[in-house]
Amino acid sequence: MALKDIPVDECLLQGNAACPGCPATIGLRLVLKALGKKTIMVVPACCTAVIESLYPHTSFDIPVMNIAFEAAAAGASGVEAALRQQGRTDITVVAWAGDGGTYDIGIQALSGALERRTNFIYICYNNQIYSNTGIQRSGATPYGAWTTTTVGGKDEFRKEMGEIILAHHIPYAAQTCISYPEDIISKITKAKNIHGPKYIEIFAPCPPGWRFSMDKTVEMGRLAVDSGAWSLWECENDVMTFNGKSKLILEKKIPRKPVEEWIKYQGRFGHLFKPQRDEKRLKEIEDYTDRLWERYRKCYLKI
Amino acid sequence: MTIMMDTGNRIAAKAAVMAKPEVVAAYPITPQTTLVEAIAEYVARKEFKGEYICVESEHSAMSACIGASAAGSRTFTATSSHGLLLMHEMLHWAALARLPIVMCNINRVIGPGWNIWVDENDSISQRDTGWIQFYCSSNQEIFDTVIQAFKLAEHENVVLPVMVNLNAFILSHTSMPAQIPEQQTVDDFLGKYIPHWKLDIDNPTTFGNIIGPAYYEKVRWAMQKAQQNAKTLIPKIAKDWKKVSGYYHGDLLEYYHCEDAEHILLAMGAIGAESKTAIDEMRKTGLKIGLARVRVIRPFPTEEIIKLGNQADLIVIDRNISVGLEGALFNEVKAALYGQSDTKATGFIAGLGGKDVTYQDIETMCRKSMKGNAKEQEWYGLEG
Numbered sequence: 055m056a057l058k059d060i061p062v063d064e065c066l067l068q069g070n071a072a073c074p075g076c077p078a079t080i081g082l083r084l085v086l087k088a089l090g091k092k093t094i095m096v097v098p099a100c101c102t103a104v105i106e107s108l109y110p111h112t113s114f115d116i117p118v119m120n121i122a123f124e125a126a127a128a129g130a131s132g133v134e135a136a137l138r139q140q141g142r143t144d145i146t147v148v149a150w151a152g153d154g155g156t157y158d159i160g161i162q163a164l165s166g167a168l169e170r171r172t173n174f175i176y177i178c179y180n181n182q183i184y185s186n187t188g189i190q191r192s193g194a195t196p197y198g199a200w201t202t203t204t205v206g207g208k209d210e211f212r213k214e215m216g217e218i219i220l221a222h223h224i225p226y227a228a229q230t231c232i233s234y235p236e237d238i239i240s241k242i243t244k245a246k247n248i249h250g251p252k253y254i255e256i257f258a259p260c261p262p263g264w265r266f267s268m269d270k271t272v273e274m275g276r277l278a279v280d281s282g283a284w285s286l287w288e289c290e291n292d293v294m295t296f297n298g299k300s301k302l303i304l305e306k307k308i309p310r311k312p313v314e315e316w317i318k319y320q321g322r323f324g325h326l327f328k329p330q331r332d333e334k335r336l337k338e339i340e341d342y343t344d345r346l347w348e349r350y351r352k353c354y355l356k357i
Numbered sequence: 358m359t360i361m362m363d364t365g366n367r368i369a370a371k372a373a374v375m376a377k378p379e380v381v382a383a384y385p386i387t388p389q390t391t392l393v394e395a396i397a398e399y400v401a402r403k404e405f406k407g408e409y410i411c412v413e414s415e416h417s418a419m420s421a422c423i424g425a426s427a428a429g430s431r432t433f434t435a436t437s438s439h440g441l442l443l444m445h446e447m448l449h450w451a452a453l454a455r456l457p458i459v460m461c462n463i464n465r466v467i468g469p470g471w472n473i474w475v476d477e478n479d480s481i482s483q484r485d486t487g488w489i490q491f492y493c494s495s496n497q498e499i500f501d502t503v504i505q506a507f508k509l510a511e512h513e514n515v516v517l518p519v520m521v522n523l524n525a526f527i528l529s530h531t532s533m534p535a536q537i538p539e540q541q542t543v544d545d546f547l548g549k550y551i552p553h554w555k556l557d558i559d560n561p562t563t564f565g566n567i568i569g570p571a572y573y574e575k576v577r578w579a580m581q582k583a584q585q586n587a588k589t590l591i592p593k594i595a596k597d598w599k600k601v602s603g604y605y606h607g608d609l610l611e612y613y614h615c616e617d618a619e620h621i622l623l624a625m626g627a628i629g630a631e632s633k634t635a636i637d638e639m640r641k642t643g644l645k646i647g648l649a650r651v652r653v654i655r656p657f658p659t660e661e662i663i664k665l666g667n668q669a670d671l672i673v674i675d676r677n678i679s680v681g682l683e684g685a686l687f688n689e690v691k692a693a694l695y696g697q698s699d700t701k702a703t704g705f706i707a708g709l710g711g712k713d714v715t716y717q718d719i720e721t722m723c724r725k726s727m728k729g730n731a732k733e734q735e736w737y738g739l740e741g
Contacts, residue, residue: 094556096424109572112563117556119427120565121420122446128417132382132424132432133556135408139379139430145558163420166413 055236055243061087070113072105075268077258077275078179079105080232082150085177085256088242091116093146094137096130098160099123100152101186102179124159126151127167130174138173146246147174154184156255157193157215168222168251175245175252178215181260189263196283197342198335199264200322207325207335211342216255220289225250228288230297231257233275237297241288248290257284265321274319282310282343283317285350294354303347304355310347313339358603361537365528368496368535369435369461369521370395372503374405375543376459379430379550382410382421386440387473388525389463393435415440419447419458426456427564429555431507434458437525438465438479445483451518452487452580454565455553457510458518459503460488464626464676465525466710474711475525477626481654481677481685487580489519489587490655494630496533498606499523502652505594507547512594514586516553524676525711527627538602546601584656591653609658611650614640618647620727621669623662623690625651628674628707628714635719646723651686659693666690666698672726674719674737676708683734707737 065086072079093116121129126149134147156178184190191201197211228241245252259274278284285300302308317323326332383393399405412418426432466472493499506519592608599605629650675684687704703726708714725731
């Protein structure tokens with residue numbers, strides 16, 4: 055997959071209500087290019103409910119059903135069952151939810167739908183906060199990050215949602231990032247052609263939520279991958295493959311950059327640098343990330 | 358027609374399967390379990406061809422029903438008590454999204470403490486969700502009401518979800534005969550399901566996005582209008598069903614010896630059924646008392662209640678309590694009478710927590726009220 059091969063058709067229309075520099079719209083645009091118009095999307099409470107724009111307008115050129123915060127995967131299960139009964143197996147059913155709707159309030163419905171082998175794609179766009187409600191902590195918020203509910207910085211490390219998903223042993227699960235269009239298109243395309251439950255998480259750096267300049271969205275995604283704060287991988291029928299720079303980091307062909315190289319551009323970590331460097335917490339972040347990758351190597355590195 | 362001698366739950370399942378929903382999504386809860394188990398048996402015998410999704414919670418059951426209905430399929434579920442309460446958010450969602458989902462709710466006590474017996478606080482506490490609510494008094498009525506519920510929910514002037522309530526154990530687990538019509542009769546009665554709206558790739562529309570106050574108020578107004586429309590359609594559908602099946606259980610209310618009554622008892626569910634025996638006993642002693650069994654509490658039968666109020670003194674028995682006020686039916690009956698009738702109304706709370714309410718109990722309450730010895734609202738049998 056090269057950039058020139060990305061479909062020109064757009065299902066996310068211009069004039070949507072997203073913030074400037076929004077990573078969700080980058081992800082949505084690419085996802086919908088890969089999926090095409092024979093797609094029905096189920097959206098729980100999240101920024102995308104705003105991006106859709108105000109009734110009677112919409113920024114989507116596919117059918118979209120909004121549903122309550124915790125209900126995306128269950129709602130999609132119903133849509134999928136109905137379409138199957140109607141013989142419409144040519145339509146792809148997608149749940150598109152944020153990290154709050156996935157890691158936290160929606161995890162039960164998601165786990166249930168995966169366990170039932172629902173034939174759909176669940177996509178989590180992960181901006182590591184409840185951004186639509188005004189930047190509150192979620193289970194995806196990293197250690198040390200300021201949010202409006204972790205005023206001095208979050209005390210806990212984020213959960214590894216991807217590995218929770220892997221425990222369901224679904225046919226396809228992947229992590230990607232808005233900074234890598236070809237990676238997104240290739241993973242979504244692969245998922246579309248696999249029967250059963252698919253989970254794809256798209257890392258989505260949020261300028262107003264993370265407090266960085268709106269022209270740096272793509273760069274923040276790349277630095278997250280370079281530093282090992284985020285990883286690109288796919289797991290097909292329990293066979294795990296790290297992709298891109300994440301693969302090189304896993305195989306120790308390149309060292310990961312310090313996480314500090316990523317967080318120093320983000321105002322949400324500003325208190326770790328000013329008025330003076332918080333060496334203790336900065337070290338904890340690097341140590342934790344080292345341990346995370348050592349565990350990845352033990353679990354997933356093919357020898 | 359064949360006679361099916363079985364429990365309320367299994368007869369409800371039979372009706373649901375004969376309505377041929379394309380999707381059933383349900384989660385087990387006592388005492389609804391034998392209903393969903395019966396559907397699972399129909400699936401295993403390939404007598405039910407729809408999708409049966411065994412979800413991981415009632416919240417997901419209703420969410421999956423919402424998804425299936427939005428995708429254009431006839432949809433059914435069943436729950437009870439805490440399951441209904443867990444659905445609460447999605448009950449509002451289904452009604453606001455104008456999805457004609459049909460659900461059986463087995464009326465069961467809410468905890469703590471844990472109690473699986475009958476009372477109606479579960480469904481009564483969902484009155485404001487926009488769902489139409491029926492209360493059944495026999496297994497035959499359960500069968501007939503489930504079929505009628507699909508017809509009503511899907512009617513173009515209604516397009517709202519419908520809840521068919523049956524009392525725990527007294528109906529859900531008690532075998533009674535029910536006449537089951539031929540499949541063709543049900544097929545002809547319901548017709549092919551044509552969704553009022555659906556998710557359609559040929560007409561891509563966004564449903565349920567952000568809506569401003571002016572439009573939102575119209576959405577609520579349209580729901581209210583649909584409930585009002587249901588008031589005229591419920592009697593029509595009941596009569597149409599009588600023509601093809603022979604069975605009729607009343608319109609919004611079922612009247613029993615009300616013609617010359619000077620006192621009229623209002624009750625719902627199984628107490629409504631038991632009340633007929635109490636009325637018979639009291640009639641034997643010359644008392645002019647009748648029964649108006651409330652089959653439908655949403656839409657509320659305001660006009661019918663006013664007529665009763667202008668004819669007789671009213672006695673209301675509630676198997677629920679709106680804590681801090683009074684029984685819900687009693688409260689709503691009085692609200693209907695306000696400014697329309699100065700009749701005397703007395704309300705009793707009875708049978709909470711599954712406490713048995715016999716025809717003798719009902720007679721005792723009625724006689725106390727008729728003698729003028731009852732306070733405006735009383736709890737019956739607290740000392741027992």
